[in-house]
Amino acid sequence: MTDSQAKPTPAAAYAALDARGYRSSALTRGPWHPEHQHAGPPIALVCRAVEQAAREHGLTHIARLTANLLRPVPIGDLIVEVMTDYVGRNAGHFSAHLMAGDKDVARFTALAQRESHCDLPDALEGHPLPMAPLAPEASPQAHFPFAGKHVGYADLVETRIARGTFWKGPCAVWFRMRHPLVEGEAPSAYQRVAVAADSGNGVSAILDYRRYIFVNSDLTINLLRRPVGEWICLDARTCLGSDGSGLAESALYDTHGFIGRATQSLAVRSRSS
Numbered sequence: 247m248t249d250s251q252a253k254p255t256p257a258a259a260y261a262a263l264d265a266r267g268y269r270s271s272a273l274t275r276g277p278w279h280p281e282h283q284h285a286g287p288p289i290a291l292v293c294r295a296v297e298q299a300a301r302e303h304g305l306t307h308i309a310r311l312t313a314n315l316l317r318p319v320p321i322g323d324l325i326v327e328v329m330t331d332y333v334g335r336n337a338g339h340f341s342a343h344l345m346a347g348d349k350d351v352a353r354f355t356a357l358a359q360r361e362s363h364c365d366l367p368d369a370l371e372g373h374p375l376p377m378a379p380l381a382p383e384a385s386p387q388a389h390f391p392f393a394g395k396h397v398g399y400a401d402l403v404e405t406r407i408a409r410g411t412f413w414k415g416p417c418a419v420w421f422r423m424r425h426p427l428v429e430g431e432a433p434s435a436y437q438r439v440a441v442a443a444d445s446g447n448g449v450s451a452i453l454d455y456r457r458y459i460f461v462n463s464d465l466t467i468n469l470l471r472r473p474v475g476e477w478i479c480l481d482a483r484t485c486l487g488s489d490g491s492g493l494a495e496s497a498l499y500d501t502h503g504f505i506g507r508a509t510q511s512l513a514v515r516s517r518s519s
Contacts, residue, residue, distance in 0.1 A: 277448070288324065336360045337358065389405065420479045421479070435478075447460055457518075458514060465508060465509070
């Protein structure tokens with residue numbers, strides 16, 4: 247019997263303890279170590295806090311979120327702190343810390359913008375913006391290769407293949423969260439993007455994860471508009487250098503079309519070394 251069969255699935259990725267504190271559930275578990283989180287859920291948790299801070303200034307679009315992943319994020323209690331660095335008329339800059347115990351495990355910067363209607367000329371070059379290769383309802387279901395061994399990230403999200411083959415090079419995958427990020431509330435579209443975007447290096451992997459580690463040390467998400475709906479598509483590819491480094495980059499879509507890009511810097515190592 248697998249771990250995911252033996253234990254009930256938690257209600258959400260996190261339970262709020264107070265205004266800054268959160269308790270992680272097994273749904274956050276990643277593929278690299280059974281006691282470490284996949285980076286998508288904690289990045290989304292910080293995104294949620296940034297959204298709350300930005301809304302206080304009337305800034306409702308998260309245009310950029312950058313996560314610097316300092317250490318593995320343990321499955322345990324976390325603290326999120328957000329600082330307002332500067333707020334102007336149309337944009338605000340924010341920074342954040344994610345802590346486990348007395349240690350910073352990740353640091354963040356974000357740009358939030360004020361949304362306002364703007365009439366654009368017809369027939370702009372490159373517009374209308376492209377759509378994902380296939381709609382989610384036309385895309386077959388797929389499962390992470392690490393699914394089923396333990397309750398974890400693969401249980402948090404539903405995945406469907408829009409193009410390519412899972413973990414075998416360039417690949418487009420739709421993601422939809424099966425469970426809330428924080429217990430008792432629906433995740434925002436920005437949080438849904440953050441949960442998915444950190445998987446670009448996995449869905450487009452060109453190395454066998456059982457023989458190699460290709461962990462990202464950061465994630466930057468740039469969004470040209472507010473995402474819409476529950477489904478987020480990553481059209482991802484991985485490029486590797488000869489010096490143990492690499493880059494995963496993903497074009498991001500919702501069901502209305504292209505919304506932005508995500509990039510991850512990779513550290514590549516053989517598991518035998």
